[in-house]
Amino acid sequence: MKGNLAMDMTLNSVRRAQFDMNDILRRAQGDVFGAFGLDPSECAYRVIMSRPHWRLRDYGGGNQSRSLLIVAAPIKRPYIWDLTPSTSAVRYCLRQNIHVQLLEWMPASSKAGNNGLEEYLLAISEALATSKAAPRGKPYLIGHSLGGTLAAIYAAFLPETIKGLVLLDAPLCFEPSESQFRDALVTLVPQQISESDPFPGSLLSHASALASPQTFIWSRLMDAAMSITDPIALEIHARVERWALDEVPLPGKLVHQIVDWLYRENRFCRGMLQIGNKFIGPQSMTAPTLTVVNTADDVAPLASLKPFTDAMATKVRIIEYPGELGVCLQHLGILVGRHARACVWPEILSWLKSPGHRGRDGTV
Numbered sequence: 526m527k528g529n530l531a532m533d534m535t536l537n538s539v540r541r542a543q544f545d546m547n548d549i550l551r552r553a554q555g556d557v558f559g560a561f562g563l564d565p566s567e568c569a570y571r572v573i574m575s576r577p578h579w580r581l582r583d584y585g586g587g588n589q590s591r592s593l594l595i596v597a598a599p600i601k602r603p604y605i606w607d608l609t610p611s612t613s614a615v616r617y618c619l620r621q622n623i624h625v626q627l628l629e630w631m632p633a634s635s636k637a638g639n640n641g642l643e644e645y646l647l648a649i650s651e652a653l654a655t656s657k658a659a660p661r662g663k664p665y666l667i668g669h670s671l672g673g674t675l676a677a678i679y680a681a682f683l684p685e686t687i688k689g690l691v692l693l694d695a696p697l698c699f700e701p702s703e704s705q706f707r708d709a710l711v712t713l714v715p716q717q718i719s720e721s722d723p724f725p726g727s728l729l730s731h732a733s734a735l736a737s738p739q740t741f742i743w744s745r746l747m748d749a750a751m752s753i754t755d756p757i758a759l760e761i762h763a764r765v766e767r768w769a770l771d772e773v774p775l776p777g778k779l780v781h782q783i784v785d786w787l788y789r790e791n792r793f794c795r796g797m798l799q800i801g802n803k804f805i806g807p808q809s810m811t812a813p814t815l816t817v818v819n820t821a822d823d824v825a826p827l828a829s830l831k832p833f834t835d836a837m838a839t840k841v842r843i844i845e846y847p848g849e850l851g852v853c854l855q856h857l858g859i860l861v862g863r864h865a866r867a868c869v870w871p872e873i874l875s876w877l878k879s880p881g882h883r884g885r886d887g888t889v
Contacts (some may be wrong), residue, residue, distance in 0.1 A: 554771030565604040577637040586619040592664035595627040598672035613759035633723035633771040641778040667691040681809035689813040696829035698794040709736035717851025718781040726772035765853035807836035821848030
């Protein structure tokens with residue numbers, strides 16, 4: 526028995542080393558894209574606070590009444606929010622007189638790799654405390670994908686510290702059989718994940734592609750083919766491909782907790798997610814909330830959100846966005862799509878500036 530366990534540990538170490546190398550190779554491929562002028566062109570910012578596993582960017586801008594803290598997804602780099610001057614959610618908010626900050630997660634390492642949900646929520650709390658120290662008061666919190674999931678968990682834990690919450694394609698409900706992506710992912714991701722070792726980013730990318738080849742392979746290829754006659758769409762597609770190659774390792778503890786506590790056990794939606802001495806769920810959400818769902822996205826479909834929002838103890842507005850061509854991955858359409866910029870983001874900014882946070886649903 527001990528011999529089998531030792532062999533399994535050896536095999537896991539070998540597999541991990543293979544994916545660690547794959548991270549390096551994929552980043553090198555991304556550098557090739559960059560050599561052809563496809564590196565991100567981010568706007569200026571300054572780092573106003575940092576810890577070993579995160580740092581807080583401040584982009585400035587805005588008046589003293591509206592402040593927005595972006596919680597980046599822990600997967601890959603945060604420049605998907607700011608690819609180019611014309612494809613940038615950050616710049617759009619700055620042009621709308623919003624003061625913008627972004628919480629960036631640093632790549633996990635052997636020295637700073639043992640961080641889980643509680644450590645990530647503490648980082649959000651510290652970042653918010655820094656923002657609230659300015660005359661602007663309570664900020665709004667916004668997140669995309671797993672960044673939105675983290676923002677929602679924080680909003681359920683300490684709702685009184687934020688003015689409101691915006692969730693973009695952020696899965697919150699992980700009920701079995703409701704999402705093919707969810708069911709396949711929990712089968713593919715190993716159940717025995719080391720909480721002390723970094724988790725290679727390419728391993729998660731590989732598992733996601735296997736869980737939904739339609740989303741991560743076939744529709745991606747189709748998007749490239751259909752963008753051939755549209756130079757702007759083709760450039761956005763290529764820049765997203767460059768971003769997708771920029772792998773970063775994640776904390777094993779965070780991956781273990783997200784996959785087991787959320788995807789496998791659906792604790793958050795069931796109101797059984799324990800943070801410290803507190804159990805949180807939909808009924809813990811009291812801050813005004815706006816959600817955007819891409820109806821063409823299989824990663825975070827409406828079924829991964831609606832049961833949660835239906836049980837929330839606050840006003841919720843849901844915007845359904847139909848997706849669009851030239852975004853490479855539909856899951857990223859809300860951040861990089863031209864239709865999203867023209868039609869959805871004005872609705873988001875209108876909601877942020879509306880004191881009453883009207884409405885409970887809507888379509889674009």
